[in-house]
Amino acid sequence: xxxxxxxxxxxxxxxxxxxxxxxxxxxxxxxxxxxxxxxxxxxxxxxxxxxxxxxxxxxxxxxxxxxxxxxxxxxxxxxxxxxxxxxxxxxxxxxxxxxxxxxxxxxxxxxxxxxxxxxxxxxxxxxxxxxxxxxxxxxxxxxxxxxxxxxxxxxxxxxxxxxxxxxxxxxxxxxxxxxxxxxxxxxxxxxxxxxxxxxxxxxxxxxxxxxxxxxxxxxxxxxxxxxxxxxxxxxxxxxxxxxxxxxxxxxxxxxxxxxxxxxxxxxxxxxxxxxxxxxxxxxxxxxxxxxxxxxxxxxxxxxxxxxxxxxxxxxxxxxxxxxxxxxxxxxxxxxxxxxxxxxxxxxxxxxxxxxxxxxxxxxxxxxxxxxxxxxxxxxxx
Amino acid sequence: xxxxxxxxxxxxxxxxxxxxxxxxxxxxxxxxxxxxxxxxxxxxxxxxxxxxxxxxxxxxxxxxxxxxxxxxxxxxxxxxxxxxxxxxxxxxxxxxxxxxxxxxxxxxxxxxxxxxxxxxxxxxxxxxxxxxxxxxxxxxxxxxxxxxxxxxxxxxxxxxxxxxxxxxxxxxxxxxxxxxxxxxxxxxxxxxxxxxxxxxxxxxxxxxxxxxxxxxxxxxxxxxxxxxxxxxxxxxxxxxxxxxxxxxxxxxxxxxxxxxxxxxxxxxxxxxxxxxxxxxxxxxxxxxxxxxxxxxxxxxxxxxxxxxxxxxxxxxxxxxxxxxxxxxxxxxxx
Ligand SMILES: Cc1ncc(COP(=O)(O)O)c(C=O)c1O
Numbered sequence: 167x168x169x170x171x172x173x174x175x176x177x178x179x180x181x182x183x184x185x186x187x188x189x190x191x192x193x194x195x196x197x198x199x200x201x202x203x204x205x206x207x208x209x210x211x212x213x214x215x216x217x218x219x220x221x222x223x224x225x226x227x228x229x230x231x232x233x234x235x236x237x238x239x240x241x242x243x244x245x246x247x248x249x250x251x252x253x254x255x256x257x258x259x260x261x262x263x264x265x266x267x268x269x270x271x272x273x274x275x276x277x278x279x280x281x282x283x284x285x286x287x288x289x290x291x292x293x294x295x296x297x298x299x300x301x302x303x304x305x306x307x308x309x310x311x312x313x314x315x316x317x318x319x320x321x322x323x324x325x326x327x328x329x330x331x332x333x334x335x336x337x338x339x340x341x342x343x344x345x346x347x348x349x350x351x352x353x354x355x356x357x358x359x360x361x362x363x364x365x366x367x368x369x370x371x372x373x374x375x376x377x378x379x380x381x382x383x384x385x386x387x388x389x390x391x392x393x394x395x396x397x398x399x400x401x402x403x404x405x406x407x408x409x410x411x412x413x414x415x416x417x418x419x420x421x422x423x424x425x426x427x428x429x430x431x432x433x434x435x436x437x438x439x440x441x442x443x444x445x446x447x448x449x450x451x452x453x454x455x456x457x458x459x460x461x462x463x464x465x466x467x468x469x470x471x472x473x474x475x476x477x478x479x480x481x482x483x484x485x486x487x488x489x490x491x492x493x494x495x496x497x498x499x500x501x502x503x504x505x506x507x508x509x510x511x512x513x514x515x516x517x518x519x520x521x522x523x524x525x526x527x528x529x530x531x532x533x534x535x536x537x538x539x540x541x542x543x544x545x546x547x
Numbered sequence: 548x549x550x551x552x553x554x555x556x557x558x559x560x561x562x563x564x565x566x567x568x569x570x571x572x573x574x575x576x577x578x579x580x581x582x583x584x585x586x587x588x589x590x591x592x593x594x595x596x597x598x599x600x601x602x603x604x605x606x607x608x609x610x611x612x613x614x615x616x617x618x619x620x621x622x623x624x625x626x627x628x629x630x631x632x633x634x635x636x637x638x639x640x641x642x643x644x645x646x647x648x649x650x651x652x653x654x655x656x657x658x659x660x661x662x663x664x665x666x667x668x669x670x671x672x673x674x675x676x677x678x679x680x681x682x683x684x685x686x687x688x689x690x691x692x693x694x695x696x697x698x699x700x701x702x703x704x705x706x707x708x709x710x711x712x713x714x715x716x717x718x719x720x721x722x723x724x725x726x727x728x729x730x731x732x733x734x735x736x737x738x739x740x741x742x743x744x745x746x747x748x749x750x751x752x753x754x755x756x757x758x759x760x761x762x763x764x765x766x767x768x769x770x771x772x773x774x775x776x777x778x779x780x781x782x783x784x785x786x787x788x789x790x791x792x793x794x795x796x797x798x799x800x801x802x803x804x805x806x807x808x809x810x811x812x813x814x815x816x817x818x819x820x821x822x823x824x825x826x827x828x829x830x831x832x833x834x835x836x837x838x839x840x841x842x843x844x845x846x847x848x849x850x851x852x853x854x855x856x857x858x859x860x861x862x863x864x865x866x867x868x869x870x871x872x873x874x875x876x877x878x879x880x881x
Contacts, residue, residue, distance in 0.1 A: 314825075326847065327825035509632060509845055512655045530665055532650070539643065541632065542652040542665060 181238040181257065182287065182339055185280035187300075188220050189292035190245040190268055192315045220291050223315040223328045224250040227291065230332030231256075233339040240285055242276045270299045277303035287311065287338050287373075289331070297321045297349045301368040309344050309371040311335055322473035322507070323347040323370045330375075338373040345374040345392045346419050348473050365480055366417050366435060366472060395504040395536065396420050400427035402537040403468070403502060412462035413440045414447075414455060414494075416469035416486065420502050424468065437485040452487045459493050466498045467491075471533070476511040478545070479518050479527065488520035496526055501533040501543075508535050513544045521547075552862055554853040555837040557683070557712075557817045559741035561788050561856070563778060570777035571745065574770030582766045590772060593779035594749050598721045598734070604751050606760050609767060611711060611735040611748030615677070616641045618731070618750075621759045622705055623647065626673040631661060633845040635683045635709060642677070654685060656821070656846070657811070661689040663697055670704045679709040681716045684841050684851040686813030688718050695720055699727045705755060707731045714739030714789055716814035721751050728754035738816065739785050740778050745771035792816045796854045802864050806871055817853045824874045827867075834866050 228250060231237070239258040241247030246264045261283060262276040277288065277300065290300050291313040304310060312324040313331040325331035351367040374391050400423040407413065415421040417435045425432035430445050432438050439447030439458055447458055459465055467486065471478050478501065479486050491499075501514075516527045524547035532540045562568070587607060595602040608614045615638045619628065628646035630639060632653050642649050652665055659682070666676060676698060682689050690698075690708070698706050708720050710732050721732045732751040737743040747767065752760060767775070778784075793816075800810045800818055809821040819841075824830070828840035828850050839851040854860065 326842075329826055329829070509653070510842075510847055511653070512846060513653075530662075530668070536643075538647060539649045539651070542650060542669065544653070544655065 181236050183238050183240060183283070183285045184335070185240045185277065185283075185285035185288040186224075186247050186251065187242060187273060187276060187280070187288065187290045188224050188246050188250065189273060189290070189296040189299075189315070190220050192220055192292035192296050220315045221245075221250060223313055224291050225253070226328035227289070227313050227332050227335075228254045228256065230329045231335050232332075233336045236339050237335075240280050240283055242272075246272070246276065270295070273299040274303040281307060287335070289313065289335060291315050293319050294321050294350055294352045297323055297370070298351060298367050301349045301370055304370065306346075306369070306371055309338065309373060311338070311372060312370070320352055320474045321348055321350045321367075323349050323372060334373045334375050337375045343374045343391060343393070344371050346370070347372050348418075350472065350474070365477075369419060369434060392504050392506055395506065396423040397427070398537050399502050399504070399534055400424040403500070403534065404428055408464070409442045410464055411441070412446070412458060412465040414438075414450070414458075414465070414467045414486075415440060416467065418470045420470040420504065421468060424502070451484050452490060455485060455490050456493075459490070465494060466500055467494050468500045468502060470503045471501065471508065471511060471514050473507045474510070476514045476543075477517070478514050479516045479523075488518045488523040491518065491523050491527070496531075499527075499531075501531060503533055503535060505535040505539065505541070508533050508541050508543065511543065513546045516545060516547045550835055552836045552855060552859050554855055554859065554863060555839045555851075556743075557738060557815070557851075557853045558743045559738060559788060559792070559816070560854075560859060561741055561791075563741045563774070564784050567742075567774050567777045571770040571774040574768070574773040577769050580769070582769050582772050586772055586776065587767065590747075590767075590776050590779065593776065597779060597782065598719075598732075598751055600721060600724055600751055603757070604724055604753075606750040606752055606763065607767060608748045608750065608763075608765050609771070610737065610746040611709070611733045611750075612637050614733050614748050614750045615707070615709065617760075617763065618677070618707055618733075618756075619645050619675070622675045622756075626675045626705070627669075629666065629669055629674050629676045631678060631682065631689065633682075633684055633841055634677075635679050635711070636844065638677060638679075638709070639844070646675075654682070654689075657809075659685045659687050659689070659811070661694075663690075663694045666694075666698055667701070670698065670701055673703040675705045675707065677707045677709065679711065680718070680720075681712050681814045683711070683815070684817070684839065684845075684849070685811060685819050686815045686817060687811070688716060688814055691718075692720070692723075695723065695730070699723075699730055702729060705729050705731070707733060709733045711735050711738055712815040714785060715793065715816050718814070724751050724753050731756045736775055736778060739789055740782070741785070741788065742771075742774055742778060745774045747771055747775045791857075792854050795857055795860055799852075799854060799860050799864065803867070806868060808867075808871075817851050820850050820852060822848055822850065824870060827870065830870050831863075831866060834870075836863055836866055838863075 234256045239251055240261050241251050241258050242262050242264050243260050244264040251258050262279045287309055289311045290296055292315055311331050311334045313328050314324040325334055346369040349367045349370055351365050403424050404427045415438050422432040422434055428443055433449045436449035447454055469478050516524050518524055528545045528547050530542050531545050533543055535541050591602050591605045595605050619641050623646040627648040627650055628642045629650045632651040650669055678689055680689050681687055698704055710719055713719050724730050730753040734749055736747040803810045811819045828838050831838055841849045841851055
């Protein structure tokens with residue numbers, strides 16, 4: 167039995183069990199001009215006098231949650247959770263152990279215990295790296311709420327602020343639908359050298375909170391949930407697909423929605439191929455793709471940009487290599503993405519590692535964002 | 548509610564002269580009657596004179612947003628609608644609902660340039676191009692005469708230029724309407740004239756638009772009509788309000804830049820501001836200052852702030868300074 171915390175009040179049965187995990191070192195690089203706290207950088211940050219940011223974010227989060235009385239938190243001891251929770255009138259229970267120097271393994275281990283303990287939602291405070299650890303541990307078992315506390319955060323899974331995260335928790339308590347958001351694999355070393363190399367790492371499930379309406383006649387809201395938008399795009403694309411064309415579908419939930427609309431399965435992170443309403447390739451690598459390209463005359467690629475940074479073809483893609491793109495040709499690239507994602511991008515980006523291909527791809531291009539709606543975006547390299 | 552500082556709808560913070568308010572009050576004494584068509588004609592004459600076009604091109608409406616909607620309803624059939632993103636939101640929303648195909652060109656910082664080529668490339672099919680010029684929310688003039696001429700050369704294209712902020716920018720295509728049947732200009736008295744509550748908009752319509760509007764007739768509300776006539780009788784009052792607004796705009800902009808915010812050049816009565824402080828619009832709202840958060844439709848981290856009276860602007864500035872201070876120790880740059 168885990169020991170009961172001092173303000174445990176025994177009303178847990180009527181309350182939602184929510185896990186809270188804090189990465190105490192996330193975001194420390196920022197105050198001393200470093201990017202991220204991967205590996206050795208953390209020690210360097212400490213030497214430079216970096217201060218912890220997560221405690222403040224966590225306190226903000228807790229102070230904004232309105233449904234505190236309906237929540238029973240499960241937290242790790244000390245600086246991974248307990249320390250902040252104690253200051254609030256909120257029921258909690260301790261789980262696991264927090265070592266002096268925390269690591270990714272601790273995050274994963276403790277989340278594992280929380281899941282076994284039956285939490286229904288996991289709230290975590292951290293950065294892109296923390297999100298990857300959470301993804302490794304949670305996958306799509308339960309929804310999460312991600313509180314941003316890093317220097318520069320790219321994964322769309324994060325709420326815009328601690329306050330917005332608190333609203334997501336409240337929405338979850340009240341009952342709301344769910345949606346999938348991206349977790350990115352940012353190469354922090356490359357980022358520190360002013361190059362942004364990122365790829366899709368996976369998806370986490372989050373409460374789908376519609377943006378609050380603003381007062382006035384220019385009231386704006388994302389009027390459709392991202393799930394509905396993806397389905398709308400999928401219906402439109404499928405209606406216009408040609409039976410005699412090979413379609414290579416890239417990673418992501420939008421592409422998955424397209425395959426699903428045809429009644430076909432789709433790997434979330436891989437490239438799958440469709441011809442004449444049939445799957446003709448699953449989780450293909452470059453070799454597999456090139457083989458198919460030889461076999462079919464008419465061929466198209468469908469991809470969705472990565473949220474937040476707009477990469478459509480990035481370095482390190484084992485699938486859509488410069489050779490594949492050259493054979494397909496720019497005019498046979500179909501771009502799709504929800505308006506919510508695309509409108510937030512300054513431009514689309516390519517960094518295939520091949521200058522000529524990057525040049526070929528740059529310029530203006532259309533992205534299908536809805537049944538009747540397209541956006542013209544600039545592709546930059 | 549009444550203590551709120553409204554910097555979210557690009558209104559003129561100064562009320563119009565008392566003659567105009569008295570005229571509006573006079574309108575109230577006739578509430579059981581429809582407006583007199585002769586008086587509507589008088590307003591059209593004034594507006595034609597003011598815009599330097601012949602009266603037949605002037606179409607009146609309650610608010611220019613309504614005209615933009617009407618244009619989309621009537622002219623998007625069989626045409627794709629082309630707009631920029633971001634743009635005046637109600638127009639976008641209407642196009643989204645009614646257009647058979649909507650194409651939005653994403654504007655990108657820090658220049659927000661609209662390439663002439665993009666529009667000409669996209670108009671290879673019959674198109675209705677709607678551009679707010681200057682653009683809301685960037686405050687930038689997006690198309691110049693040369694570009695407009697290039698777009699209008701294609702007879703399959705209808706170009707509608709929304710000049711809601713014309714009096715601030717000084718740039719207009721109104722004089723091109725008589726020569727170009729496929730051009731229309733939308734204007735309003737709600738902004739620079741300080742008559743937002745009266746809701747008077749007008750269209751300076753090119754020949755190709757006129758037919759569709761021949762049956763479009765609005766009895767404007769009596770008070771609004773009287774206020775508008777009085778305003779147009781002597782529009783000189785707007786001059787000092789505009790000058791003060793522009794002076795304030797430049798002052799607010801400089802002050803914000805001093806704190807470290809990125810502020811973009813504006814030709815309107817509002818400023819586009821970039822910030823890394825999350826949820827800043829809500830923090831301002833907590834302090835009863837309303838600004839417009841654009842992040843729902845565009846890139847994250849941008850707000851649009853209307854220029855108020857010097858006093859309102861000072862309150863805005865001191866609050867944003869405080870918010871910035873709080874965030875500075877949290878590690879956020881402005
Ligand atoms: C670009 C633009 N067009 C049109 C309007 C609508 O003005 P009106 O009050 O005439 O409907 C606005 C108001 O904010 C605007 O910003």
